[in-house]
Amino acid sequence: xxxxxxxxxxxxxxxxxxxxxxxxxxxxxxxxxxxxxxxxxxxxxxxxxxxxxxxxxxxxxxxxxxxxxxxxxxxxxxxxxxxxxxxxxxxxxxxxxxxxxxxxxxxxxxxxxxxxxxxxxxxxxxxxxxxxxxxxxxxxxxxxxxxxxxxxxxxxxxxxxxx
Amino acid sequence: xxxxxxxxxxxxxxxxxxxxxxxxxxxxxxxxxxxxxxxxxxxxxxxxxxxxxxxxxxxxxxxxxxxxxxxxxxxxxxxxxxxxxxxxxxxxxxxxxxxxxxxxxxxxxxxxxxxxxxxxxxxxxxxxxxxxxxxxxxxxxxxxxxxxxxxxxxxxxxxxxxx
Amino acid sequence: xxxxxxxxxxxxxxxxxxxxxxxxxxxxxxxxxxxxxxxxxxxxxxxxxxxxxxxxxxxxxxxxxxxxxxxxxxxxxxxxxxxxxxxxxxxxxxxxxxxxxxxxxxxxxxxxxxxxxxxxxxxxxxxxxxxxxxxxxxxxxxxxxxxxxxxxxxxxxxxxxxx
Amino acid sequence: xxxxxxxxxxxxxxxxxxxxxxxxxxxxxxxxxxxxxxxxxxxxxxxxxxxxxxxxxxxxxxxxxxxxxxxxxxxxxxxxxxxxxxxxxxxxxxxxxxxxxxxxxxxxxxxxxxxxxxxxxxxxxxxxxxxxxxxxxxxxxxxxxxxxxxxxxxxxxxxxxxx
Numbered sequence: 001x002x003x004x005x006x007x008x009x010x011x012x013x014x015x016x017x018x019x020x021x022x023x024x025x026x027x028x029x030x031x032x033x034x035x036x037x038x039x040x041x042x043x044x045x046x047x048x049x050x051x052x053x054x055x056x057x058x059x060x061x062x063x064x065x066x067x068x069x070x071x072x073x074x075x076x077x078x079x080x081x082x083x084x085x086x087x088x089x090x091x092x093x094x095x096x097x098x099x100x101x102x103x104x105x106x107x108x109x110x111x112x113x114x115x116x117x118x119x120x121x122x123x124x125x126x127x128x129x130x131x132x133x134x135x136x137x138x139x140x141x142x143x144x145x146x147x148x149x150x151x152x153x154x155x156x157x158x159x160x161x162x163x
Numbered sequence: 164x165x166x167x168x169x170x171x172x173x174x175x176x177x178x179x180x181x182x183x184x185x186x187x188x189x190x191x192x193x194x195x196x197x198x199x200x201x202x203x204x205x206x207x208x209x210x211x212x213x214x215x216x217x218x219x220x221x222x223x224x225x226x227x228x229x230x231x232x233x234x235x236x237x238x239x240x241x242x243x244x245x246x247x248x249x250x251x252x253x254x255x256x257x258x259x260x261x262x263x264x265x266x267x268x269x270x271x272x273x274x275x276x277x278x279x280x281x282x283x284x285x286x287x288x289x290x291x292x293x294x295x296x297x298x299x300x301x302x303x304x305x306x307x308x309x310x311x312x313x314x315x316x317x318x319x320x321x322x323x324x325x326x
Numbered sequence: 327x328x329x330x331x332x333x334x335x336x337x338x339x340x341x342x343x344x345x346x347x348x349x350x351x352x353x354x355x356x357x358x359x360x361x362x363x364x365x366x367x368x369x370x371x372x373x374x375x376x377x378x379x380x381x382x383x384x385x386x387x388x389x390x391x392x393x394x395x396x397x398x399x400x401x402x403x404x405x406x407x408x409x410x411x412x413x414x415x416x417x418x419x420x421x422x423x424x425x426x427x428x429x430x431x432x433x434x435x436x437x438x439x440x441x442x443x444x445x446x447x448x449x450x451x452x453x454x455x456x457x458x459x460x461x462x463x464x465x466x467x468x469x470x471x472x473x474x475x476x477x478x479x480x481x482x483x484x485x486x487x488x489x
Numbered sequence: 490x491x492x493x494x495x496x497x498x499x500x501x502x503x504x505x506x507x508x509x510x511x512x513x514x515x516x517x518x519x520x521x522x523x524x525x526x527x528x529x530x531x532x533x534x535x536x537x538x539x540x541x542x543x544x545x546x547x548x549x550x551x552x553x554x555x556x557x558x559x560x561x562x563x564x565x566x567x568x569x570x571x572x573x574x575x576x577x578x579x580x581x582x583x584x585x586x587x588x589x590x591x592x593x594x595x596x597x598x599x600x601x602x603x604x605x606x607x608x609x610x611x612x613x614x615x616x617x618x619x620x621x622x623x624x625x626x627x628x629x630x631x632x633x634x635x636x637x638x639x640x641x642x643x644x645x646x647x648x649x650x651x652x
Contacts, residue, residue, distance in 0.1 A: 010509060017598040018647050020499060020511070020540075036284030037272055039305035039322055051509075109200055109506040115604025121199030124287030127306045132295040142202035143290045158507050159202055173346060180435040181484050183336060183377075185346070214346075272343040278441025321344050362610030363598055365631035365648055435526055447525030450613030453632045458621040468528035469616045485528055 001041045002130060003072035004029060007063060007087075008049040009080030011119050013111040024049040028112045029078065032123055040127055043072070052080025052087075052107075060087055064094045067103060074102050074130045078123075081107045081141070081153055081160075088137050088148035097135040104130040106140045109158050118142075164204045165293060166235035167192060170226060170250075171212040172243030174282050176274040187212040191275045192241065195286055203290055206235070215243020215250075215270075223250055227257045230266060237265050237293045241286075244270045244304070244316055244323075251300050251311035260298040267293040269303045272321050281305075327367045328456060329398035330355060333389060333413075334375040335406030337445050339437040350375040354438045355404065358449055366453055369398070378406025378413075378433075386413055390420045393429060400428050400456045404449075407433045407467070407479055407486075414463050414474035423461040430456040432466045435484050444468075490530045491619060492561035493518060496552060496576075497538040498569030500608050502600040513538040517601045518567065521612055529616055532561070541569025541576075541596075549576055553583045556592060563591050563619045567612075570596045570630070570642055570649075577626050577637035586624040593619040595629045598647050607631075 006012070006027045013022045029044050047066055048059055067075055079087055084105050095101050106126035108119035126140040137148040141160040152163050169175065169190045176185045192207050210229055211222055230238055242250055247268050258264050269289035271282035289303040300311040304323040315326050332338070332353045339348045355370050373392055374385055393401055405413055410431050421427050432452035434445035452466040463474040467486040478489050495501070495516045502511045518533050536555055537548055556564055568576055573594050584590050595615035597608035615629040626637040630649040641652050 010506075013509075015599055015603055017499075018644070020502075022509070022511070032284075033306075035279055035281060037281040037305050037322070038284070039324075040307055110504055113604070114504055114602065116198055116602075118198060118200040120283045121195075121201070121287035124284035124306060125291040128288040128291035128303065128308065129295060131308065132292060140291070142200050143196075143287060144203055145291065145294065155507070159200070161202075173343075176346075178436055178440055180336075181481070183339075183348070185348070273341055276441070277341055277439065279439075318344070358610075359632075361605055361607060363607040363631050363648070364610070365650075366633055442524055444524060444526040446609045447521075447527070447613035450610035450632060451617040454614040454617035454629070454634065455621060457634065458618060466617070468526050469522075469613060470529055471617065471620065485526070487528075 001043060001072050002074045002076060002127065003070045004042050004044045005063065005066060005075065005077045006044065006046040006049075007052070007055070007059075007077060007079050009052050009078060009107045010111055011078050011108045012049065014113045022111070027078075028119075032112060032120055036120060036124055038127070040131075050080070052083040055080070055083055055087070060090045063087060064090055067091060067095060067101065073100055073135075075104070076126045076130050077103065077105045079105050079107050081109065081158075084139060085148070085152060088139055092137040092148045095137065100135050102130050102133050102135050103137045104133070104140050104145070105138070164206060164235050165237045165239060165290065166233045167205050167207045168226065168229060168238065168240045169207065169209040169212070170215070170218070170222075170240060170242050172215050172241060172270045173274055174241045174271045175212065177276045185274070190241075191282075195275060195283055199283060199287055201290070203294075213243070215246040218243070218246055218250070223253045226250060227253055230254060230258060230264065236263055236298075238267070239289045239293050240266065240268045242268050242270050244272065247302060248311070248315060251302055255300040255311045258300065263298050265293050265296050265298050266300045267296070267303050267308070268301070327369060327398050328400045328402060328453065329396045330368050330370045331389065331392060331401065331403045332370065332372040332375070333378070333381070333385075333403060333405050335378050335404060335433045336437055337404050337434045338375065340439045348437070353404075354445075358438060358446055362446060362450055364453070366457075376406070378409040381406070381409055381413070386416045389413060390416055393417060393421060393427065399426055399461075401430070402452045402456050403429065403431045405431050405433050407435065407484075410465055411474070411478060414465055418463040418474045421463065426461050428456050428459050428461050429463045430459070430466050430471070431464070490532060490561050491563045491565060491616065492559045493531050493533045494552065494555060494564065494566045495533065495535040495538075496541070496544070496548075496566060496568050498541050498567060498596045499600055500567050500597045501538065503602045511600070516567075517608075521601060521609055525609060525613055527616070529620075539569070541572040544569070544572055544576070549579045552576060553579055556580060556584060556590065562589055562624075564593070565615045565619050566592065566594045568594050568596050570598065573628055574637070574641060577628055581626040581637045584626065589624050591619050591622050591624050592626045593622070593629050593634070594627070
């Protein structure tokens with residue numbers, strides 16, 4: 001059983017056709033798993049629905065706490081890309097490899113609802129990495145996997161790269 | 164560097180609007196990698212473009228031969244789902260773990276061109292499994308990974324399951 | 327109020343992921359009207375769900391009869407493209423302009439379910455022509471409108487053209 | 490020959506994946522006409538690429554001037570929905586029915602690039618109304634057609650309605 005925690009991010013943004021702006025409603029995770037014909041045993045829980053630039057220390061504390069309490073050894077966290085590395089750092093501090101947990105953060109550059117999203121690709125990727133990697137905290141983006149302290153988001157290109 | 168061999172299958176089927184039938188033209192792999200914002204170093208080569216029900220022993224021989232000759236240690240093969248297990252068996256016979264190669268076959272239940280395909284999810288999954296699994300021959304479908312001799316396609320449900 | 331009669335055709339074909347073939351299930355008309363944010367008053371009724379190459383004289387008789395009985399003066403008929411002209415001819419014989427009815431047949435070259443369909447464009451077109459054209463029988467395809475006896479489908483190009 | 494003037498609006502908004510905001514790049518009109526398999530003779534020209542809330546009197550003056558100079562008798566204008574009625578009024582003042590020109594404004598509630606757009610439906614509708622309506626200025630939205638002085642956008646529902 002894999003636990004999936006939803007925190008919002010571009011993944012789940014939608015278009016409000018009355019105001020012409022982007023907003024959060026419900027997560028698209030269940031629909032994405034259906035589309036991918038996923039048969040992985042998962043338990044999805046939405047912790048929050050925020051743009052990761054608006055994520056507070058309290059929010060991060062909650063994510064860490066939920067990961068600590070989770071009984072599953074494999075956890076995927078959907079997250080906005082802008083501060084994904086920061087949340088990964090908080091998780092690594094609280095959940096070292098000795099915790100026995102493999103935590104994989106993933107996200108998207110384009111909202112799933114917008115048709116041409118990288119979200120489905122990243123979700124398939126994150127669910128696969130979490131099943132095979134040893135305990136630790138990782139980021140799965142662009143088909144690649146990085147340990148939490150060896151990656152940064154390049155804001156000019158939108159690509160995650162090794163440091 | 165990951166080698167991707169394309170052999171056709173539902174992944175790459177298109178709709179011929181003049182005849183109302185499905186057919187093969189070019190592979191959608193490069194477009195799918197772009198959509199997924201993949202930054203994995205890959206080298207894509209189309210070996211054939213066939214429905215896997217039409218795949219001959221000679222076709223399988225060619226796939227095995229190309230995998231043997233490939234200098235990459237990580238190989239993903241896109242393949243029709245109906246005889247994916249059969250090709251996996253042929254690969255396992257020729258390329259035992261001692262060969263040092265990790266081979267992951269994947270496919271789709273719905274053509275990528277049809278909008279609601281599982282292909283992008285499976286591609287993200289296969290590319291991730293191939294980077295992390297030890298040498299051997301695997302099938303990546305439905306977000307799960309099976310060793311070649313522990314899986315069958317359930318034709319009633321369209322789902323790959325452990326045996 | 328506009329009456330919409332559904333008869334099947336490429337418009338409504340779906341992909342059966344177990345057999346890899348195309349088939350009919352339910353019509354996509356209501357979903358398409360929702361997607362188009364249509365606020366036209368319509369009443370949708372499915373008469374049959376057939377490939378227009380399989381349409382029999384009895385099927386055509388039924389379509390004609392339903393159009394005759396309909397109390398609406400504006401009728402749109404979704405139809406396979408291959409024999410759309412033939413059904414239009416049957417309708418014109420039974421429902422001359424003096425009947426006071428404007429009948430517009432439309433269809434699609436690519437199934438709506440396949441993402442890149444012309445169906446939504448054609449539906450918007452047919453619903454608009456039917457509101458503005460005088461009584462008669464018309465085909466709305468490719469953004470154009472033809473009277474029933476001035477059009478043929480070019481099978482090489484898939485385009486409807488004036489004769 | 491139908492003239493299509495592009496002015497921007499939701500129709501043509503895209504998602505900037507680096508900033509997470511919406512912006513204008515090129516018009517999607519030619520791609521939409523291809524998707525719709527349109528065979529209507531059209532000549533597309535982009536006049537501006539603006540959100541209609543940002544449209545100035547000078548912008549409106551330019552649109553009016555271009556419509557006046559156009560040699561085509563049938564003109565479609567893609568436009569943001571928020572001030573579509575205002576531009577229609579300016580056009581009606583300058584181009585009365587006696588000008589011999591049929592002008593149809595249309596737009597979308599959801600960007601075409603976002604997959605589930607009403608844009609293709611509206612485009613098919615506008616192109617059809619412009620071919621059949623007598624000279625005058627009209628709005629084609631939600632499958633319906635309104636003369637310029639008999640319509641308003643309901644901002645609560647996002648629907649155009651008769652007044």
